[in-house]
Amino acid sequence: MxxxxxxxxxxxxxxxxxxxxxxxxxxxxxxxxxxxxxxxxxxxxxxxxxxxxxxxLSGIEELKGIKSSASGLSIGSMTTYHELESSSDVQSNAPLMADAASQVADAQVRNSGTIGGAVSHSDPAADLPPVVLALDAVMVTASQRSGREIPVERFFKDFLTTALRPNEVLTRIEIPKLPANTGTAYVKMANKASHYALVGVAAVITLGAGGVCERARVALTGAGPYAMRAKRAERMLVGKQLAPNVIRNAAKRAGAELDGMFNEDVHASADYREAMTKVFAERAIAAAVANAG
Ligand SMILES: Cc1cc2nc3c(=O)[nH]c(=O)nc-3n(C[C@H](O)[C@H](O)[C@H](O)COP(=O)(O)OP(=O)(O)OC[C@H]3O[C@@H](n4cnc5c(N)ncnc54)[C@H](O)[C@@H]3O)c2cc1C
The missing domain is CATH 3.30.43.10 (Uridine Diphospho-n-acetylenolpyruvylglucosamine Reductase, domain 2)
Known part of the structure; x- marks a missing residue:
């Protein structure tokens, strides 16, 4: 029972x-x-x-609020999804995050769920972990003795597991300012009941002179045991004009890091998630490129 x-x-x-x-x-x-x-x-x-x-943590004022500066955004860990999606600072400086937050669950969940809880929990199907990965965030922690600044690259470790120590509080998430000519997009195949991502892809693309891709960050959720960058796909974008066939070929490599690790559960088979990772990576990269233009 x-x-x-x-x-x-x-x-x-x-x-x-x-x-x-x-x-x-x-x-x-x-x-x-x-x-x-x-x-x-x-x-x-x-x-x-x-x-x-x-x-x-709900009584701790220093964990709340969004601060904007020339270097980017500093987001308190107790900031809710609703605050992220409705903040003009987030909408203008990190539209990827505002958009992804608006796609989480329903109004009740978005009014209570926090960015700190979402990334600390590291649910394999959560929407914000790939977003902070794609935005190159820094996770700021405090403990009784000291604090740390953890590059997001080293934060997500495994299924429901992060680099946070049991005695650490995640206090803030720092999001660096995006370079000029950068476009972003988050697309997901949502579970119809919960809206968790069966597969979700966050893409951040910076274009340089002549429309050549200078920088690409593509991150996945839902597909594997934890959110991760699709680095092989990124490498196939950088230095190239992003014509549709270049995007498609890169997207085909989006799940390469997950070989043998695709999630399989009652909602979708591993083969299906692998196929959808390619489809949604292509959509996310293409949308980010269009936004950068
Ligand atoms: C019906 C339903 C639908 C949902 N759909 C979605 C969805 O579509 N997409 C999605 O991404 N999520 C979804 N979620 C999950 C939701 O987003 C959660 O709110 C989120 O994953 C956790 O945030 P929380 O603030 O509720 O954290 P809590 O549940 O309070 O905490 C989660 C974990 O993080 C730890 N923690 C919290 N804050 C900190 C901190 N500052 N420092 C260190 N550790 C901390 C806690 O100790 C706990 O282990 C859904 C949840 C429900 C109930």
Whole structure:
């Protein structure tokens, strides 16, 4: 029988990152940070997670808000999807993120779910992990003793696993300003019920003189155990005029890093995800190129 109530737990509501970090250390790996609760609470109800304590981040003002500067955006980890999709700073400086956030689930989830919870949880089908990868983000953390700045390239490690240590709070996500003549796009094949990505692709393309591709970042979600860059596809774009056949050939390599690792579940077979990765990579790259123009 599946139980739908969580095991008992203590509840803490710190009002500073320092206090949250102290509590994480106090519970020694048995305390869990609570952000929007839309991934953690279902896991607790299914008893797949039974922390001794929940440390609720909702009272910590320093984790909220979006700051814009000449170097880019600094986004507090407790910023919700709704705030991302409706922020004029995000819409103008990182439209990829605003667009992807607007495609998450439904209004209820977008009003509670946070960027910090989404990337820390690293669900293999989540929408924001490929977006922060494609945008070359830096993940800023705090712990009782110190803090770290983790390049996003080293952040997503495995299924539901990131580089965060059990005693670390993800505080901010820094998004560098996009170069001129850069176009972005996020497209996904959504699960009809939950809207999680069966396959999702984020593309960031910068064009140089004569329309030659100077820089390409393509990142995948839904396809494999965690979000990752499609580096072989990227290499097939850089230095070239991005005619449709060049984009198609690059997109065919989009799943190359996932050889033998495509997800297979009740929603889609591994073969189907592999085929759809190519289709959606082509669409995302083509849309990003059109936006760059
Ligand atoms: C019905 C439904 C549909 C959904 N559909 C989608 C969808 O289409 N696309 C999509 O991407 N997602 C979807 N989700 C997931 C949703 O986006 C979650 O909100 C998100 O994955 C987790 O964010 P959260 O703020 O709720 O985090 P929580 O559930 O509160 O936390 C998740 C994990 O991250 C840790 N954590 C949270 N904040 C921090 C922090 N600052 N530092 C360190 N660790 C932290 C927690 O300890 C926990 O382990 C759906 C969820 C539901 C319930």
């Amino acid at each position: 599946v139980t739908m109530t969580s095991a008992p737990f203590e509840y803490q509501k710190p009002d500073s990152v320092a206090e949250a970090s102290r509590l994480l250390s106090k519970y020694g790996g048995n305390g869990k940070l609570l952000a929007g609760g839309h991934s953690l609470v279902p896991l607790m109800k299914l008893r797949l997670a039974s922390p001794d304590a929940l440390i609720d």
